[in-house]
Amino acid sequence: MSNPSQSIIILGAGVFGLSTALHLARRGYKDVLVLDRQPYDQNLYAPDKGCDGASADINKVFRTTYGDRKIYQDLALRCLSIWGSWTRSLQSSDPALLPPGLSPTDEILSESGFMRVGQGKAMSAFHQSCLDGVEADGRRGRVFVLNDEADLQRARAADTLADADDEVEDMHWSDKLSRFNGLMEGDIHGFLDMDAGFTRADKACQWALHLCKQAGVKFILHPVQGCFDGFIESGCVLNQRVLGVSTKDGVEHRADKVIVACGGWTPSIVPATASLLETTGGSVAYVDLPPERTDLWDKFGPDQFCTWSFQSSEGTGMGGFGRLPLLHNTGRLKFGYRAKKYTNYEDHPLTKTRLSVPKTAYSADPITNIPLEALETIKGVIRAVYPELTEIGITGFRMCWYTDSIDNHFVADYVPGTSETLFVASGGSGHGFKFLPLLGEHFLNQLEKRPDEFTPYWKWRSPVPGQGANGLEEGERGPRVLGRVPMATKEDWKFQMIGAGRVIGQDAPGNLA
Numbered sequence: 001m002s003n004p005s006q007s008i009i010i011l012g013a014g015v016f017g018l019s020t021a022l023h024l025a026r027r028g029y030k031d032v033l034v035l036d037r038q039p040y041d042q043n044l045y046a047p048d049k050g051c052d053g054a055s056a057d058i059n060k061v062f063r064t065t066y067g068d069r070k071i072y073q074d075l076a077l078r079c080l081s082i083w084g085s086w087t088r089s090l091q092s093s094d095p096a097l098l099p100p101g102l103s104p105t106d107e108i109l110s111e112s113g114f115m116r117v118g119q120g121k122a123m124s125a126f127h128q129s130c131l132d133g134v135e136a137d138g139r140r141g142r143v144f145v146l147n148d149e150a151d152l153q154r155a156r157a158a159d160t161l162a163d164a165d166d167e168v169e170d171m172h173w174s175d176k177l178s179r180f181n182g183l184m185e186g187d188i189h190g191f192l193d194m195d196a197g198f199t200r201a202d203k204a205c206q207w208a209l210h211l212c213k214q215a216g217v218k219f220i221l222h223p224v225q226g227c228f229d230g231f232i233e234s235g236c237v238l239n240q241r242v243l244g245v246s247t248k249d250g251v252e253h254r255a256d257k258v259i260v261a262c263g264g265w266t267p268s269i270v271p272a273t274a275s276l277l278e279t280t281g282g283s284v285a286y287v288d289l290p291p292e293r294t295d296l297w298d299k300f301g302p303d304q305f306c307t308w309s310f311q312s313s314e315g316t317g318m319g320g321f322g323r324l325p326l327l328h329n330t331g332r333l334k335f336g337y338r339a340k341k342y343t344n345y346e347d348h349p350l351t352k353t354r355l356s357v358p359k360t361a362y363s364a365d366p367i368t369n370i371p372l373e374a375l376e377t378i379k380g381v382i383r384a385v386y387p388e389l390t391e392i393g394i395t396g397f398r399m400c401w402y403t404d405s406i407d408n409h410f411v412a413d414y415v416p417g418t419s420e421t422l423f424v425a426s427g428g429s430g431h432g433f434k435f436l437p438l439l440g441e442h443f444l445n446q447l448e449k450r451p452d453e454f455t456p457y458w459k460w461r462s463p464v465p466g467q468g469a470n471g472l473e474e475g476e477r478g479p480r481v482l483g484r485v486p487m488a489t490k491e492d493w494k495f496q497m498i499g500a501g502r503v504i505g506q507d508a509p510g511n512l513a
Contacts, residue, residue, distance in 0.1 A: 002448050004028035006256040011035055011228055014055030015436045016425045017261035018208040023440030025215035033218045037227035044101040045202040052360035053263050054400050057201040059321050060433040061307055063114045064195050065130035071453050073133050082437035083109035101206050108204050113306035114196030117180050123189050144177050146190040176306045182384050198307045198321055224248045242421040259423045264358040264401035266426040271351050272415050277427055278472045279356040280341035280404045283374030286396035287389050289331030297331055337374040345476045354476055358401035370397045375488040394493035402430045406469040412446040412458040423447055
């Protein structure tokens with residue numbers, strides 16, 4: 001149960017670590033220290049300034065549809081109102097009291113819509129279960145279904161109302177609904193959710209860091225002083241106690257409990273998680289709109305462009321984001337591919353077991369591009385749906401490393417055999433960011449042994465023999481190992497032209513299945 005007098009160390013200042021720290025402080029814990037090797041108070045969670053964790057990003061999907069996993073749908077809806085209140089609090093703040101990187105003009109959540117798309121006219125089982133969940137919540141009026149004439153007329157009516165009322169933001173719902181008609185030659189289904197969009201990921205993390213500091217949480221964010229070097233342990237192998245951690249500067253930090261929330265680095269820090277977690281890489285490509293192309297800046301802004309996902313099942317597929325609002329002064333479009341989640345196996349330095357670990361642009365042996373298959377799939381969608389972008393081409397890339405669990409549920413539990421002194425908060429599986437405002441509340445319930453609706457799903461568990469384990473059963477023998485797949489080159493970023501402004505494959509959207 002609750003014992004706020006205990007000292008707590010959290011490894012990792014990403015979404016899982018920040019949310020846990022915030023709710024520890026709100027529940028009365030006075031001695032909470034967060035360690036991270038990234039100087040986030042200086043690089044501001046910017047992926048182009050050395051940040052390589054998944055939480056450090058320009059944007060993340062915010063969605064409220066989860067198929068038959070209603071516990072996550074309910075949690076997302078609870079978070080929706082908090083994201084809104086965070087934006088209002090930030091925008092009403094005194095600029096002089098905000099840390100560097102934050103401004104009252106910032107928007108943390110953009111409710112510009114989220115479009116789910118699938119192949120074929122018939123609604124897939126997963127997408128139908130998402131719609132069923134929306135209807136069960138009484139929110140059918142907040143969703144527009146593709147290929148439904150009544151819903152298209154309803155979207156047009158909403159746009160007409162916005163045009164006539166200056167106080168109603170015009171989100172161009174009918175245009176967003178029709179945008180994907182060129183995909184798969186129109187042989188698609190899907191729906192547009194109005195209660196969704198994207199979070200401004202870097203700003204959200206900065207705001208959460210600010211709230212944590214206001215609540216009394218201590219931070220050491222430094223490549224040496226905040227960098228984990230090892231656990232301080234006592235006891236035998238089967239009954240260990242973790243007494244704290246040491247950092248690269250040789251300092252020992254003692255605590256009653258240590259929480260590991262290190263995203264893709266979690267399995268390498270706690271190898272015992274390897275049976276239920278695997279570090280996987282999602283492929284990201286960017287298209288940077290030229291400043292002089294104001295037509296494209298308008299077309300791909302959040303009022304005319306929605307976040308989208310082409311998805312055949314939970315956790316796989318690809319998607320994209322429009323540019324950020326004009327006040328952020330960036331025309332970067334982002335396209336992500338997770339139909340194949342890549343791995344990078346290396347020897348663990350202590351256990352000598354083989355584990356998948358992140359390989360980023362900032363690693364000692366940096367990655368220099370994304371897999372060619374991922375890039376070609378992204379280019380295929382751009383040809384089919386956004387042909388105006390082909391003349392620009394791909395302008396940047398990123399491998400974004402997540403931690404997939406055996407079932408896409410998170411992991412929030414004590415490591416067996418550590419006398420309830422070592423706790424893991426991980427397994428984001430590519431869908432954790434949206435829950436930043438409330439994740440820590442439920443992680444803390446597990447830490448304090450307070451059962452809630454998430455306890456059966458987030459507990460320490462093992463794969464069921466004979467059943468799939470979200471790809472973890474493949475291990476290093478599988479087809480997703482980076483070292484065995486062709487990688488793109490910078491030359492591949494270009495779209496091959498065939499004259500008269502046409503692009504090779506312009507009429508073929510590529511294989512997205």
